[in-house]
Amino acid sequence: MTISEENYIKVIFHLSHFSIKGVSTNSIAEMVVTKASSVTDMLKKLSDRQLVSYQKYQGVTLTEKGFLCAKAIVRKHRLWEVFLVEKLDFSWDEVHEIAEELEHIKSEKLINKLDAFLGFPAFDPHGDPIPDIKGEIIKIDKKLLSEAKIDVEYVCVGVKNSAVEFLKYLNNHTISLGSKIKVISKEEFDASLTINLNSKIISISNKIAENLFINEQ
Amino acid sequence: MTISEENYIKVIFHLSHFSIKGVSTNSIAEMVVTKASSVTDMLKKLSDRQLVSYQKYQGVTLTEKGFLCAKAIVRKHRLWEVFLVEKLDFSWDEVHEIAEELEHIKSEKLINKLDAFLGFPAFDPHGDPIPDIKGEIIKIDKKLLSEAKIDVEYVCVGVKNSAVEFLKYLNNHTISLGSKIKVISKEEFDASLTINLNSKIISISNKIAENLFINEQ
DNA sequence: AATTATTTTTAGACTAATCTAAAAATTATT
DNA sequence: AATAATTTTTAGATTAGTCTAAAAATAATT
Numbered sequence: 011m012t013i014s015e016e017n018y019i020k021v022i023f024h025l026s027h028f029s030i031k032g033v034s035t036n037s038i039a040e041m042v043v044t045k046a047s048s049v050t051d052m053l054k055k056l057s058d059r060q061l062v063s064y065q066k067y068q069g070v071t072l073t074e075k076g077f078l079c080a081k082a083i084v085r086k087h088r089l090w091e092v093f094l095v096e097k098l099d100f101s102w103d104e105v106h107e108i109a110e111e112l113e114h115i116k117s118e119k120l121i122n123k124l125d126a127f128l129g130f131p132a133f134d135p136h137g138d139p140i141p142d143i144k145g146e147i148i149k150i151d152k153k154l155l156s157e158a159k160i161d162v163e164y165v166c167v168g169v170k171n172s173a174v175e176f177l178k179y180l181n182n183h184t185i186s187l188g189s190k191i192k193v194i195s196k197e198e199f200d201a202s203l204t205i206n207l208n209s210k211i212i213s214i215s216n217k218i219a220e221n222l223f224i225n226e227q
Numbered sequence: 228m229t230i231s232e233e234n235y236i237k238v239i240f241h242l243s244h245f246s247i248k249g250v251s252t253n254s255i256a257e258m259v260v261t262k263a264s265s266v267t268d269m270l271k272k273l274s275d276r277q278l279v280s281y282q283k284y285q286g287v288t289l290t291e292k293g294f295l296c297a298k299a300i301v302r303k304h305r306l307w308e309v310f311l312v313e314k315l316d317f318s319w320d321e322v323h324e325i326a327e328e329l330e331h332i333k334s335e336k337l338i339n340k341l342d343a344f345l346g347f348p349a350f351d352p353h354g355d356p357i358p359d360i361k362g363e364i365i366k367i368d369k370k371l372l373s374e375a376k377i378d379v380e381y382v383c384v385g386v387k388n389s390a391v392e393f394l395k396y397l398n399n400h401t402i403s404l405g406s407k408i409k410v411i412s413k414e415e416f417d418a419s420l421t422i423n424l425n426s427k428i429i430s431i432s433n434k435i436a437e438n439l440f441i442n443e444q
Numbered sequence: 445a446a447t448t449a450t451t452t453t454t455a456g457a458c459t460a461a462t463c464t465a466a467a468a469a470t471t472a473t474t
Numbered sequence: 475a476a477t478a479a480t481t482t483t484t485a486g487a488t489t490a491g492t493c494t495a496a497a498a499a500t501a502a503t504t
Binding site: 229231261262264265268269272283284285 | 460461462463464465468469470
Binding site: 044045047048051052055066067 | 490491492494495498499
């Protein structure tokens, strides 16, 4: 598989979580940063290779084969992110871009040895689960901070959005995976929250709260 | 720079060690596994980008810029090889192919952090020197085992040839970097050697001896 | 339901990197 | 020095991935 094909498969995988139907040509184009016509061409090729099932004008879905393939790429991406943060001391806002390149390194043996070297981590630095060697992904119960109940203790377990700007905001406000969060109050006007974060009181906007995953206890 | 351009630059760098004049089109074609006509096309492009100086029919040499570029690629290749052997427990005959991919990962910061993580190694698993961040390469005094004097103690410091078959031969005969070698006798007929290797007496062919670098004491 | 707007596909063209076959230049040999 | 052999370059074609512009299909709106 070429790097380009892998990128399309990965994008289709991620987008398929947001739609019950097939993934649309335009949404793929936006993510891959290309034109819709280029996407159509690629979809035909991926369909020929049995990686997606594609009906003209109806969008695409991954086949079983394509799904496995996507999970293998995601596995590589997330393991490399763990390596970059845990071993090379990168911060979590720096690793995505580099992992975008590293995820295309071919060797199966390499990725499994890396997995072992890292101690078979279950989650990447953003709290996303890492598929295991068979493609199994742990599903953990989580919800958005914007849906949190008042006065209940939660733990930050992930970020919905991994944009550098957002991660930098979190760094600046000392919010990280494992942070303890309790919602003290919620404004009616803008849905902003006053929260107890690791025993400090701060105020955050609804947009932030809508991008933080939390879990009880 | 594209991966293809990087590969050409790297090959020209390696071949330039074997010729005083420019590197020939055919020798590049052989190394890159392509046709001479493709090489000519690429040489024109690299020349336009000031990475090589190229005169039709006269072969190429790297410019200062191309030379720096080549050393950066070699640095990446060799650092990744150290990582694979030291951290992921690969054997030295497995790492070249994987490092051929890893050497094209772009991030400068990544490679410098990797360098630090590995403890700023000076040599790769085959005994080849690793260019430092500025492109400086340590030059150590070494000669081929085929040129060794009788009854002098040497240490194996590198391999001239990194082919998998050769490295496997060395594994099978417990020859590695750091092995102590003393030539006991040399056959006149085929130049094969009887050597004392780490206190064991074995016989090796001239072809092997011509591909092992050694150093005194 | 007809019209408009949007999305998607097709058709044809472009670039990078490659190829084959033929021409040109260099090197080797008589 | 002339000829033969080899190397290198040119010319033209091919493939993957992309693009623009126009056509076709679907979705939204009146």
